[in-house]
Amino acid sequence: MLTIDSDVAVLGAGIVGVSTALHLQARGRSVVLVDRRGPGEETSYGNAGLIERSSVVPYAFPRSVLTLLRFALNRSADVRYHWTHLPRVAPWLFQYWRHSSPRHLADAARDMLPLIERCVSEHQLLLKDAEATHLARETGWLELCRTPKDLAFSREAAERLGEYGLSYDLLDRSQLHDLEPAINPSVFGAIHWRDPVTVSSPGAVTKAYAELFLRRGGRFVHADARQVKQSDGHWKLPSEAGEVRARDVVLALGAWSTDVTEQLGYRIPLAVKRGYHMHFSPPAGVSLNRPILSEYGGFVLSPMLDGIRLTTGIELAPRDSAPTPVQLDKAEAIARSLIPLGNRVEPEAWMGVRPCLPDMKPVIGGAGKHPGLWFNFGHAHHGFTLGPVTGRLLAEQMTGETPAADLLPYRACRF
Template sequence: MAIDSDVAVLGAGIVGVSTALHLQARGRSVVLVDRRDPGEETSHGNAGLIERSSVIPYAFPRNVLTILRIALNRSSDVRYDWRFLPRVAPWLFQYWRNSAPQRLAEAARDMLPLIERSVSEHRPLLTEAGATHLARESGWLEICRRPQDLAASARGAAQLKQYRLDHDVLDAARLRELEPSLSPSIAGAVHWRDPLSVSSPGAVTKAYAELFLRRGGRFVRADARALKPSGAGWGLPSGEGEVRAKHAVIALGAWSTDCAAPLGYRFPLAVKRGYHMHFRPAGNASLGRPMVSAYGGFVLSPMLDGIRMTTGVEMAPRDAAPSPVQVDRAEAIARTLFPLGERVQDTPWMGVRPCLPDMKPVIGPAGRHPGLWFNFGHAHHGFTLGPASGRLLAEMLTGEAPAIDPAPYRADRF
């Protein structure tokens, strides 16, 4: 028996679920398709930040000393598989070129309209989905171990004045008032107040998916790679019958090219792998908001399952076996900053961030196939930008005037 709808959204992470909700709100019937339950992949394991303050994209380092440090492959913030370097080198070169000051400024300008709407687009969904109890208004802390680090972070924050971001520079005493369990050896922190954080990004994504179902949407398990043109639209086999829709949206994150490539679309999509591990706080220690250690490249964030430590970047094949190295390195540093107790899980969780070398996602029509749309490549900001990019895609698909210019995210820019 066929399952007919106006739109099939492929991918039930935060981007796909948000896209489905915005299409629903504009009167379209939607089927959400994934091989797993909603929120089970990258949307499950991130740091839970809705990052309004990340107005400058994560760029390839341009400082020679930083590059040399990373090249030694001994740090916790960036790690790479030597055997993978020849395959990923062309992508890294493009990433490095796009991280030059002028190009980075252009990328920041292009991403700003989405970043500015990150919190405001999440808020109504959190409310309607009954998930506000999972959200915190407390911002996050940029931890600085040494006075010179704090001075540099304060200067960096001041340079972002044009973006009207609310922040405080905290010395050691003020930081201890805010978070008394942090190590007294920390020199201070920049407290970014605009972002929200959540105590379970996976639970938030599932709550949004449940809202989609309550509104009359349908979720179907299927392999999105089987998507093919069918009649005047698109078809996809599933165990419940063929999914048929006039429009199909590929929102599969790091797996988007698995679906797009058989249709003739080539994107320079790479993945930055990352890990998380939960810890019980030692003794009576507590943490009221996420803290980011730039030196260690990790985040400690209070979650429903404990204190979640999320790691930085691992460059390795998407589907290669996980490695414990980065978690172990980050944990050693984290224990000097916050009193972590024992690990909650036996093994770390691993996820993959879908990254394009110009640091912008693809959002919009495919071009060569009527009714085919893309919404992927959000890098470190998938959870942050899911609702904002979902709205933009829905506006374009339904013919509504977009709230922001979609040109920077067009599919044919590569």
């Protein structure tokens, strides 16, 4: 069998894996990128396309009793769950709830800030090198407020983030509709977050980064990462092109990372939040210039190359169970009250899975038990946002550089 030798094998060709491969390559390492599918064809394809510089506080478990009661009814558009899945995920949810206390959430926000602060600049470097800047928009995004009470609440929440120096505008009804004429005039106002950058196709961006990796001499192979083994000082993996052999291996499989970590003896509490999207072809004369978030409904509408993409909130269900896009239908009904969506583009909804850890921080760094094994997964709602950042930090650590941010909060042994 042909042997494909490299310094590093990166398992997973989503935005995190591709970015890690690029940064290792830039530091002189020979790299093989491995995935069962093509680059950017899983979760990195289907998100809302936000490089979310303004999300300095992680998405926490709700602490409000009224909110919890609303979710418990399992009728909301923003959060839905499979009843039969609750016993299995309950211990993880309890840990998530504990880490969402005000003190722990403040700690998580402090730990995540060095990553969030670098998200736009790291993407911009790769966008330029990959000749993909035409896919990016510096228009920010809008948080819609349907009532004066909603706007007052959002304004107070934004003001509490004052220490982070974020740029935003408070828009009244007239200003909102000057900016986005297609939005229903009944919407009272919005917060315009101006720091984030958005893209018109996150999948295309990930593929552009992968093409840059290949142009620079990298190699991509199809293989099942679950077959990776360590022997004779190397990591080995059978692939369609031959046996991949590398001194180091990076696990960047997102929601599928535990398929490998568990067989290697690691117990990392990774859970998934599923989500759906659908594209719509709006009527003539209707368009969006930037993504809009509806807090009531927990969805985002984003202008994409394929139309207006509606991405849903959270579905708690087994990772590999059949899609149940009830949540998408509920969100669509609300979205149609905000903007004329037109017809659905695809016959079926797309479903993706977000890899989430209960303390709302990813795992980045050496595995601990196995020499040459490195982790970079668990980015939750911010995989697309943080892929280039965490890819750089891990590559710096692996090559003996001092990482641009302290990786101690993200170590695997914290669990």
